[in-house]
Amino acid sequence: MPEQTDITGGASTAGGASTAPPAVRVQGLWKRFGDQVAVSGIDLELPAGKFIGLVGPNGAGKTTTLSMVTGLLRPDMGSIEVGGHDVWRDPVAVKARIGVLPEGLRLFERLSGRELLAYTGRLRGLPGVEVDKRTTQLLDVLDLAGAQHKLVVDYSTGMRKKIGLAAALLHNPEVLFLDEPFEGVDPVSAQTIRGVLERYTRSGATVVFSSHVMELVESLCDWVAVMAAGRIRARGTLAEVRGDAPSLQDAFLELVGAGARDTGQSLDWLGGAR
Ligand SMILES: Nc1ncnc2c1ncn2[C@@H]1O[C@H](COP(=O)(O)OP(=O)(O)OP(=O)(O)O)[C@@H](O)[C@H]1O
Numbered sequence: 001m002p003e004q005t006d007i008t009g010g011a012s013t014a015g016g017a018s019t020a021p022p023a024v025r026v027q028g029l030w031k032r033f034g035d036q037v038a039v040s041g042i043d044l045e046l047p048a049g050k051f052i053g054l055v056g057p058n059g060a061g062k063t064t065t066l067s068m069v070t071g072l073l074r075p076d077m078g079s080i081e082v083g084g085h086d087v088w089r090d091p092v093a094v095k096a097r098i099g100v101l102p103e104g105l106r107l108f109e110r111l112s113g114r115e116l117l118a119y120t121g122r123l124r125g126l127p128g129v130e131v132d133k134r135t136t137q138l139l140d141v142l143d144l145a146g147a148q149h150k151l152v153v154d155y156s157t158g159m160r161k162k163i164g165l166a167a168a169l170l171h172n173p174e175v176l177f178l179d180e181p182f183e184g185v186d187p188v189s190a191q192t193i194r195g196v197l198e199r200y201t202r203s204g205a206t207v208v209f210s211s212h213v214m215e216l217v218e219s220l221c222d223w224v225a226v227m228a229a230g231r232i233r234a235r236g237t238l239a240e241v242r243g244d245a246p247s248l249q250d251a252f253l254e255l256v257g258a259g260a261r262d263t264g265q266s267l268d269w270l271g272g273a274r
Helices: 062-069 091-097 113-121 128-141 155-170 186-202 214-220 238-242 248-255
Strands: 025-035 036-046 049-056 077-082 097-102 175-179 206-210 223-227 233-238
Touching: 025 062, 025 238, 036 062, 036 077, 036 223, 036 233, 049 062, 049 186, 049 214, 062 175, 062 206, 091 097, 097 155, 113 128, 113 155, 128 155, 155 175, 155 186, 186 206, 186 214, 214 248, 223 238, 223 248, 233 238, 233 248, 238 248
Parallel strands: 049 206, 049 223, 097 175, 175 206
Antiparallel strands: 025 036, 025 077, 223 233
16 A cells, blocks of 8 residues: 555645634544554544545545544544544534534434424524424425425435435534435435535535545545545645546545556456356
């Protein structure tokens, strides 16, 4: 594997002399599962107010990293701050400021979509009238109004993503973490989600999302971190990470060392005489 490439100096210098504190600051973060090192001592600063993509091949450590950053998984070592608050020492302050759409999202299945949002809003401490208003608007925008009284257990994969996203946005968090938010979502809904997220970042909020779909990351994100084998291989603005490569996909393949990989030529029996 190539050595880690730190393309920029990090959030404080990315794109100029911004002095805004980073949305997320990770220092010396480690996580092992038995002999498997999932996250290998990463340092990372994610700039506030950006649409940030966390990309990497299968098993790179993206979900493990996002789980630790959002307080769902305890690191073996290292520190994590969101908006200047330590995720593990000050969990209430952090959880009030973030929204999370995790991988393998678990929802209260026996509630309807509307009940789920009402419950989430009250848990977040929002007044009932405000929860009601935001719920109606989110259900409408995400095209779930027609299914609002259906039990979540009967929702399709894409509908579950959308109701999960609505629940994560309801309290208007400062930072929104999304693990593969577009997986299983149809193109029309994907366009809607995109619009919602773009509006949200324009207001100064930060979106951090993981994805394997480079075209999507390239078209949505203004800042990217590339992970492979538990390490950060590159980080910076889209242009910085792409460098001279014709596309983010090409830059990605080079960064994760996929160029030399057997792309199926060794399967000489496949498609041969039967
Ligand atoms: N609970 C667990 N127990 C054991 N190993 C785990 C566990 N969770 C993750 N791992 C391992 O840690 C490594 C990183 O996994 P992780 O799910 O973070 O990768 P990822 O980048 O999100 O992958 P993908 O894109 O396939 O979702 C992998 O080798 C995985 O097998």
